[in-house]
Amino acid sequence: MRKDIHCTVNGMEREFNVDVRSSLLEMLRGEEHAHSVKKGCEVGECGACTVLIDGRPFVSCIYLAIWAEGKDIMTSEGLVDKNGKLSDIQEAFISEGAVQCGFCTPGFIMSAIPIINADRKYSRDEIKKWIAGNFCRCTGYQKIVDAIEKTQEKRLREKGLLK
Amino acid sequence: MAVTHDTHSGNRKIIGSSVDRVDARAKVTGSAAYAEDLMPEKYLTAMVLHSTVAHANVVKIDISKALEVKGVVDIVTCFDVPDLPFPTAGHPWSTEKKHQDIADRLLLNRHVRFYGDDIAAVVAENDIACKHALKLIEVEYEELPHVFDAQEAAQDGAPLIHPERTDTNVLVHSSYDVGDYDEAIKEPGLVKIERNYQTPIVQHCHIEGVNSFAYEEQGKMVCVSSTQIPHIVRRVCSQATGLPMGDIRIIKPYIGGGFGNKQDVLTEPLNIFLSKRLGGRCVKLFYTREEVFVSTRVRHAMNFRLTSWVRKDGTFAARKVLVYSNQGAYASHAHALAANAVNAYRMMYPYSAIHGDAYTVYTNLPTAGAMRAYGIPQIGFALESHIDDICDEMGFDRIEFRLKNMMKIGYRDPQTTITCHSTGLAECIRKGAEFSDFLRKQKTYGKGQTGPVRRGIGMGIFCYKTGVYPISLETSACRMVLNQDGSIQLQMGATEIGQGADTVFAQMAAEELGFSFNRVHILSTQDTDVTPFDTGAYASRQTYVSGMAVKKTARKMKSEILAYASTMIHKDPGDLDIEDDMVVHVGSREPLIAVSEVAMEACYSLTNSKHIAAEETHHCTDNTYSFGVCFAEVEVDIPMAQIQVLNIVNVHDSGTIINTKTASGQVHGGMSMGLGYALSERIIIDEKTGRVLNNNLLDYKLMTSMDTPELHDLFVETDDPTGPFGNKSLGEPPVIPVAPAIRNAVKNATGVAIDANPLYPERLFHAFKEAGLIGE
Ligand code: FES
Numbered sequence: 001m002r003k004d005i006h007c008t009v010n011g012m013e014r015e016f017n018v019d020v021r022s023s024l025l026e027m028l029r030g031e032e033h034a035h036s037v038k039k040g041c042e043v044g045e046c047g048a049c050t051v052l053i054d055g056r057p058f059v060s061c062i063y064l065a066i067w068a069e070g071k072d073i074m075t076s077e078g079l080v081d082k083n084g085k086l087s088d089i090q091e092a093f094i095s096e097g098a099v100q101c102g103f104c105t106p107g108f109i110m111s112a113i114p115i116i117n118a119d120r121k122y123s124r125d126e127i128k129k130w131i132a133g134n135f136c137r138c139t140g141y142q143k144i145v146d147a148i149e150k151t152q153e154k155r156l157r158e159k160g161l162l163k
Numbered sequence: 164m165a166v167t168h169d170t171h172s173g174n175r176k177i178i179g180s181s182v183d184r185v186d187a188r189a190k191v192t193g194s195a196a197y198a199e200d201l202m203p204e205k206y207l208t209a210m211v212l213h214s215t216v217a218h219a220n221v222v223k224i225d226i227s228k229a230l231e232v233k234g235v236v237d238i239v240t241c242f243d244v245p246d247l248p249f250p251t252a253g254h255p256w257s258t259e260k261k262h263q264d265i266a267d268r269l270l271l272n273r274h275v276r277f278y279g280d281d282i283a284a285v286v287a288e289n290d291i292a293c294k295h296a297l298k299l300i301e302v303e304y305e306e307l308p309h310v311f312d313a314q315e316a317a318q319d320g321a322p323l324i325h326p327e328r329t330d331t332n333v334l335v336h337s338s339y340d341v342g343d344y345d346e347a348i349k350e351p352g353l354v355k356i357e358r359n360y361q362t363p364i365v366q367h368c369h370i371e372g373v374n375s376f377a378y379e380e381q382g383k384m385v386c387v388s389s390t391q392i393p394h395i396v397r398r399v400c401s402q403a404t405g406l407p408m409g410d411i412r413i414i415k416p417y418i419g420g421g422f423g424n425k426q427d428v429l430t431e432p433l434n435i436f437l438s439k440r441l442g443g444r445c446v447k448l449f450y451t452r453e454e455v456f457v458s459t460r461v462r463h464a465m466n467f468r469l470t471s472w473v474r475k476d477g478t479f480a481a482r483k484v485l486v487y488s489n490q491g492a493y494a495s496h497a498h499a500l501a502a503n504a505v506n507a508y509r510m511m512y513p514y515s516a517i518h519g520d521a522y523t524v525y526t527n528l529p530t531a532g533a534m535r536a537y538g539i540p541q542i543g544f545a546l547e548s549h550i551d552d553i554c555d556e557m558g559f560d561r562i563e564f565r566l567k568n569m570m571k572i573g574y575r576d577p578q579t580t581i582t583c584h585s586t587g588l589a590e591c592i593r594k595g596a597e598f599s600d601f602l603r604k605q606k607t608y609g610k611g612q613t614g615p616v617r618r619g620i621g622m623g624i625f626c627y628k629t630g631v632y633p634i635s636l637e638t639s640a641c642r643m644v645l646n647q648d649g650s651i652q653l654q655m656g657a658t659e660i661g662q663g664a665d666t667v668f669a670q671m672a673a674e675e676l677g678f679s680f681n682r683v684h685i686l687s688t689q690d691t692d693v694t695p696f697d698t699g700a701y702a703s704r705q706t707y708v709s710g711m712a713v714k715k716t717a718r719k720m721k722s723e724i725l726a727y728a729s730t731m732i733h734k735d736p737g738d739l740d741i742e743d744d745m746v747v748h749v750g751s752r753e754p755l756i757a758v759s760e761v762a763m764e765a766c767y768s769l770t771n772s773k774h775i776a777a778e779e780t781h782h783c784t785d786n787t788y789s790f791g792v793c794f795a796e797v798e799v800d801i802p803m804a805q806i807q808v809l810n811i812v813n814v815h816d817s818g819t820i821i822n823t824k825t826a827s828g829q830v831h832g833g834m835s836m837g838l839g840y841a842l843s844e845r846i847i848i849d850e851k852t853g854r855v856l857n858n859n860l861l862d863y864k865l866m867t868s869m870d871t872p873e874l875h876d877l878f879v880e881t882d883d884p885t886g887p888f889g890n891k892s893l894g895e896p897p898v899i900p901v902a903p904a905i906r907n908a909v910k911n912a913t914g915v916a917i918d919a920n921p922l923y924p925e926r927l928f929h930a931f932k933e934a935g936l937i938g939e
């Protein structure tokens with residue numbers, strides 16, 4: 001059975017016709033060609049497929065496409081502005097050396113968004129806890145935590161919440 | 164062209180900097196294309212049926228019900244595949260028969276040798292039909308007795324796993340002698356220390372699975388694969404399918420990690436075979452995470468017996484190693500790992516009589532292959548645990564004992580001839596000890612502690628080769644093409660697998676050419692129809708072997724550019740050099756003409772058009788050792804059987820560091836993998852059936868961010884005379900010393916020696932209980 005789904009993906013209104021059994025991951029990769037959404041396990045274990053749904057991170061492989069009706073979905077592609085300028089968190093992943101094979105990277109970036117948007121500082125331990133649902137086999141997480149920490153500090157400074 | 168290493172590193176601009184990765188931007192936006200991202204719109208899905216018994220002959224397969232499933236296009240069984248046994252190891256092919264990899268499997272196997280063996284494949288129009296059809300295939304087995312333990316499998320009378328090859332499960336038994344062990348142990352006054360150590364089966368757990376898809380294009384079979392070794396994959400696909408090598412084209416895009424699992428030929432031959440049967444229609448063969456755990460490759464479990472004869476003055480008179488390496492069902496990289504392990508045993512502490520014995524044995528378990536550091540994490544755990552056991556028993560200082568006995572500069576290994584051209588190990592140890600406050604802490608910790616929570620500090624050292632010479636061929640080619648704007652295209656046969664190879668190659672090219680970094684464009688994709696030859700990413704070889712190919716090619720390229728420039732500015736090419744993208748006078752460094760101007764003229768000149776390009780091969784005939792140490796401090800909660808790592812530092816001598824940022828990232832990743840090896844990672848096998856019970860990322864305990872302490876990495880830079888820029892191996896080594904350092908720290912804390920990793924709570928509990936630290 002197929003169904004029409006209306007949702008927003010990276011700020012654009014979209015309509016998809018999906019198999020009711022398909023996951024949001026399949027819809028985003030197959031229909032939207034959002035290739036930043038990676039498939040590492042397809043059973044909710046690795047976090048590589050993490051996207052934001054109404055601002056909150058979810059693993060899209062175990063989220064049915066039909067549940068996306070009316071939702072606002074964001075992937076790493078959507079963090080780049082219309083002139084191709086990367087967001088601060090993406091820049092930080094690059095400059096801190098948080099990217100190696102890169103397969104986990106977009107998932108981590110999406111998981112980090114609520115932290116960098118927050119109005120308070122998360123400690124390194126809190127950051128580690130927040131991203132614990134995402135696996136990385138290459139980096140040992142250290143530089144990923146560095147990138148998130150630097151970006152949240154930058155944002156807090158911009159908001160005048162940190163000296 | 165002879166290329167020598169110049170030791171004048173003083174005016175380097177790009178080598179040793181921390182430039183950002185060349186591929187990072189593409190990876191943070193999602194534009195970097197991995198295998199799945201390159202799939203065409205229309206394709207068929209293939210899935211493999213794996214055996215549900217550990218050892219059997221397939222008597223019959225009934226596919227009639229499965230064929231009726233709507234959407235099923237083709238079903239192939241082990242009765243339909245060509246009788247062409249093929250090897251899978253990512254080794255350069257040996258033209259000498261006796262050194263060739265063992266060819267012991269078919270595309271699908273009638274003789275099932277482990278729980279998870281490949282026996283049939285379904286091709287369907289969609290995943291759901293494919294999965295459904297798999298369930299409807301009926302297999303009749305004639306079961307055979309199985310054997311899972313390597314020592315048992317080596318005995319006479321054990322069930323034979325490859326009777327078509329030999330009448331024993333021992334693939335290879337090798338041994339060596341340095342000096343006369345039996346004579347050496349007669350020296351009066353020696354203390355004999357002998358212990359057994361065991362390491363587990365673990366899996367690579369690259370976050371991208373094992374993926375390929377294949378189709379025909381212009382009479383050729385094309386396979387896009389997530390592999391570390393495209394040129395080797397092409398050769399093996401030819402051996403497995405009977406197609407000529409020139410009729411096969413392998414494309415390697417960005418890959419989501421490999422760690423050695425993809426230094427093996429995995430889905431590609433069957434994938435090509437399935438597509439070919441269907442007239443070249445595009446077929447994808449992606450393994451699920453569960454299949455990756457069981458039906459690709461794992462790290463060899465090894466059982467060691469180490470025997471040391473030690474003098475009262477803290478030197479060795481004689482040493483002996485015996486190892487049984489559990490190969491699992493198919494040969495894959497086979498004995499190369501056990502051999503590597505016993506060689507490293509010799510090399511690390513080489514100054515005494517040494518006897519080595521290594522057995523690699525088939526069992527009915529998942530196939531073991533290459534994994535980061537290729538047998539050395541295994542011997543590293545055993546050997547460095549053993550060194551602490553010797554020190555504890557005989558009262559030696561753990562640092563002094565190692566410093567006294569470890570490999571020194573100038574050592575030339577008698578078996579392999581590999582020579583220690585540079586070593587910063589003593590300095591690494593000093594630096595790490597200071598960072599971790601080892602000397603003070605080992606005194607405060609240790610024996611005196613009482614109470615349920617105790618602290619300890621431990622260490623482990625290692626040496627690691629750089630590449631595979633002289634065991635195997637080391638060869639690499641590089642190509643550079645000058646663009647009209649004076650930038651270059653850099654093409655490598657060597658592969659980027661996440662380790663940062665492309666970035667360091669671009670740095671090397673820019674440095675050697677006198678270009679700015681952003682004037683070098685590296686092609687990340689390898690395509691065997693286009694890319695120069697290289698055997699691929701393994702053995703931490705690429706910066707050393709392929710790096711030299713970059714250096715040679717850059718020198719040639721530069722002389723071509725200067726030769727052309729000299730015709731434009733009427734100067735002797737010998738008086739010219741390139742600096743900051745300008746042709747300059749070699750002495751005064753006065754800028755004479757921009758490379759971009761030379762490039763434009765060379766391309767479009769009406770009188771002297773020349774396409775400037777260069778290609779060179781580096782056939783490497785040397786090797787060198789890198790070194791390092793890990794210091795780990797732990798807190799052990801005895802009743803809870805929990806270990807908390809309080810502080811951990813790896814210090815590495817990998818020669819000159821090409822990129823400080825990516826080098827540090829390699830160390831972190833290796834430390835993380837080492838922590839998993841030390842504390843939690845192991846494949847659990849059902850003793851009755853041989854089935855892997857934890858083939859998923861929840862039950863297999865990988866390190867998460869929360870489990871990972873702050874990781875500290877330090878370097879001692881040496882300038883190795885054989886490395887293209889003074890550099891030595893770095894990619895694999897950081898994983899090696901972590902597990903023994905933690906094991907030794909736990910022993911320092913509790914006095915309990917745990918001789919098998921990982922140190923997971925249940926194992927700790929039993930060990931503490933046995934030692935009387937936990938009451939009944
Ligand atoms: S692919 Fe979704 S969590 Fe792994």
Ligand code: FES
Pocket residue numbers: 098099100101102103104105135136137138139370419420661
């Ligand atoms: S960068 Fe490779 S898995 Fe994270």
